[in-house]
Amino acid sequence: MNNQNRGFLYGILAAICYGTNPLGALHLYSAGFDPGSVLFYRFLGATILSALFLLILRKDFRLPKENIPYVCALGILFAVSALALFSSFLFMDAGIASTLLFGYPIMVAIFMVLIFHEKLQKKMLLSIFLALCGVGLLMRTSDGAALSPIGTLFVFLSSLAYAIYIIVAAHMPKPVGALKMNMYIFGICAVCLAIFNLAMPAHGIRPIKTLPEFGWALQLALIPSLLSLVFMQKSLKTIGSTPTAILGAIEPVTAVAIGVGIFGETLSIRLIFGILLILCAVTFLAVKKH
DSSP, X not given: OOXXXXXXXXXXXXXXXXXXXXXXXXXXXHTTOOHHHHHHHHHXXXXXXXXXXXXXXXXXXXXXXXXXXXXXXHHHHHHHHHHHHHHHTTTSOHHHHHHHHTTHHHXXXXXXXXXXXXXXXXXXXXHHHHHHHHHHHHTBOXXXXXXXXXXXXXXXXXXXHHHHHHHHHHTOSSOOOHHHHHHHHHHHHHHHHHHHHHTOTTTXXXXXXXXXXXXXXXXXXXXXXXXXHHHHHHHHHHHOHHHHHHXXXXXXXXXXXXXXXXXXXXXXXXXXXXXXHHHHHHHHHHSOOO
């Protein structure tokens, strides 16, 4: 296998890995866990695994002082985005929520125009139009009922937080290895989720009591957190950012497949068209103008 094909394979694996978020989350929900507890274990496990990888690779743990405020902000933003997304799973199908979240590059593009005065291109307007059409088709479930307003609000909040996360990450003062940076981000997320859970007396942090519960928590820490990061970095180094971003369209498709195939979520022709429109909008935006 040549380097280019290997890069495409890494990109596909990264998207599939990240698309498995609903797999562990929904299994733990059915066992009585709430989003706060699920995400606490996910980020705690991801922090430990990332630290072990850094030790095995004999990498430096030090972080440039200039980057510390940025990493703290990224950790808080990622915690908010993840908590909002996982909360949306309680109000709508996980596949639909993951697809709506995938529209965050459109939000990033809008922010770059409004805040950093980037030029508004025609392809951006077309992408926004396609995304809005797709969202319109997803606003009703397969049986014709209106999509949950609370669930939709959670996904919007998740997309907003992640869009700001992308912009902040792009303005990091000094370059830092992805694994090291994400270890600190995961750690801050775990602290944020611990504080959130302790501040919610009705919830708290539910202890893991069975082997299956531990297995699903480990799945969330390893596959959509650590492995997706490793594969994405390998893909970026091999084939670049644009093909990797386009292959990211496999991520919500994976989430939809898991929701339909494992958890019995319904999927209509209208929802399929809505998903395709959003995927096309983001893919079109990712393609560079030649």
